[in-house]
Amino acid sequence: MRTEDLHSLTGAYALHALPDDERDAFERHLAGCVTCAQETREFAAATARLGLAETLAPGPVLKERVLHRITTVRQVPPDGGTAQKARRAAPRGRGLARWALAACLAAAAGLGGTAVWQYERAQDAAERAAQAEQRAETLAGVLAAPDAESRTARLSDGARGTLVVSEDRDRAVFLASGMAEPPQGKVYQLWFDDHGTMRSAGLMDSGSTSQAVLMEGAVDGAAGVGITVEPAGGSEQPTSDPVALLSMPA
Amino acid sequence: MKEAVHIGRNPSSQPDLQKLMREVALGDQDSFAAVYDAVAGSVLGVARAVLRDQAQSEEVAQEVLVEVWRTAPRYRPERGTVVNWILTLAHRRAVDRVRSVEAAAARDHKAALLDRTPEYDEVTEQVETRLEREQVRRCLRTLTDIQRQSVTLAYYRGLTYRQVAEALALPLGTVKTRLRDGLIRLRDCLGVSA
Numbered sequence: 001m002r003t004e005d006l007h008s009l010t011g012a013y014a015l016h017a018l019p020d021d022e023r024d025a026f027e028r029h030l031a032g033c034v035t036c037a038q039e040t041r042e043f044a045a046a047t048a049r050l051g052l053a054e055t056l057a058p059g060p061v062l063k064e065r066v067l068h069r070i071t072t073v074r075q076v077p078p079d080g081g082t083a084q085k086a087r088r089a090a091p092r093g094r095g096l097a098r099w100a101l102a103a104c105l106a107a108a109a110g111l112g113g114t115a116v117w118q119y120e121r122a123q124d125a126a127e128r129a130a131q132a133e134q135r136a137e138t139l140a141g142v143l144a145a146p147d148a149e150s151r152t153a154r155l156s157d158g159a160r161g162t163l164v165v166s167e168d169r170d171r172a173v174f175l176a177s178g179m180a181e182p183p184q185g186k187v188y189q190l191w192f193d194d195h196g197t198m199r200s201a202g203l204m205d206s207g208s209t210s211q212a213v214l215m216e217g218a219v220d221g222a223a224g225v226g227i228t229v230e231p232a233g234g235s236e237q238p239t240s241d242p243v244a245l246l247s248m249p250a
Numbered sequence: 251m252k253e254a255v256h257i258g259r260n261p262s263s264q265p266d267l268q269k270l271m272r273e274v275a276l277g278d279q280d281s282f283a284a285v286y287d288a289v290a291g292s293v294l295g296v297a298r299a300v301l302r303d304q305a306q307s308e309e310v311a312q313e314v315l316v317e318v319w320r321t322a323p324r325y326r327p328e329r330g331t332v333v334n335w336i337l338t339l340a341h342r343r344a345v346d347r348v349r350s351v352e353a354a355a356a357r358d359h360k361a362a363l364l365d366r367t368p369e370y371d372e373v374t375e376q377v378e379t380r381l382e383r384e385q386v387r388r389c390l391r392t393l394t395d396i397q398r399q400s401v402t403l404a405y406y407r408g409l410t411y412r413q414v415a416e417a418l419a420l421p422l423g424t425v426k427t428r429l430r431d432g433l434i435r436l437r438d439c440l441g442v443s444a
Contacts, residue, residue, distance in 0.1 A: 006424075011430030012411040014347040015404040018411065042328055043433045044338045045442035050405055051337040053386040054295030058311065062290065064314055070319040075277060078323035158350030178350055208320070209313065235358060 014043030150248035389439035397432030
């Protein structure tokens with residue numbers, strides 16, 4: 001798509017009126033387009049006013065549910081500290097790219113951050129933060145890779161899964177939206193399909209129905225990706241039929 | 251913002267919301283409850299405006315509000331106000347829900363889109379019947395018919411611009427441009443800045 005065409009998509013983007021593939025293309029454009037980013041922010045402010053005009057009075061039950069729910073939902077770590085430093089140190093273009101990538105991640109997963117921290121082990125916070133940032137960087141790198149290809153599939157119950165693969169980087173990211181929570185004590189596990197043999201690619205965050213997950217390990221020529229429901233902590237090999245199978249994007 | 255919104259809660263209370271968000275980012279549940287009180291009605295309103303269905307709207311609102319808690323540490327004031335951030339998230343989630351429901355319906359009904367051709371008047375009527383929507387109404391009126399129809403179909407119905415083009419029998423390029431022109435007018439009329 002030509003640049004001027006992409007630029008004209010700010011309105012459709014702010015209204016969430018772009019199909020997934022065009023949204024991805026626009027977000028890549030946004031990474032290097034200062035005026036688009038500014039216009040997008042202004043449009044978000046305008047559409048927020050449309051939303052404010054729809055304000056209703058929610059019942060007390062919603063508040064009870066939400067306030068109860070947050071007591072069990074872990075917050076994402078901030079992405080401020082090191083990213084800020086890197087932004088100051090980096091050339092301007094790169095800083096903007098990082099900014100837009102964060103926005104892209106948020107948009108791609110339909111949430112304000114990524115959920116790549118579900119594998120936290122008992123490590124000290126600094127190491128954990130460094131690892132988290134590393135994962136986030138890698139994840140962002142895959143999504144922004146020039147050779148990134150994606151494939152979206154409808155999963156059950158209206159959930160949607162998008163697989164993004166960069167052949168150059170040999171890594172894959174799985175974006176889920178609207179997934180049902182796994183049953184109590186269970187977790188979604190991701191697998192690479194090595195032409196019939198399933199190889200674990202890590203767990204999804206069971207507390208979140210929409211997330212972006214950097215798949216563990218190299219793609220290494222896998223034919224596809226599967227998701228199964230496994231006991232908490234995950235399994236060596238799948239113990240149930242996959243809830244979803246996606247072949248690698250062409 | 252130049253003018254107050256007639257909704258009983260003044261969006262210029264943003265400094266407070268930003269302070270609250272900083273506390274929420276540190277895990278303060280009381281501050282989250284205060285943020286909830288400030289935005290929950292609008293989050294539900296956005297979801298309801300797009301989804302029409304009360305139960306689904308509440309589900310989406312709950313999802314969005316929990317997401318606000320979860321991702322509060324990532325909120326950056328320089329990318330927009332708290333309200334803009336949250337209502338953008340709410341709209342996106344509501345639209346995602348509409349599309350997944352429509353996709354499910356489309357499997358049964360190929361003509362789903364045609365069956366659902368929106369009634370434009372109904373959209374604008376609903377916006378226009380409430381007193382507190384006066385300003386939005388006034389500003390939507392500054393748009394051309396095509397701009398307004400395009401923007402309302404996208405915002406209130408969650409249609410993609412391709413679906414808008416189909417519904418209005420317009421070329422794709424025209425709809426893209428009208429969505430942008432329409433938002434420019436709306437932005438200028440509402441006096442928003444970012």
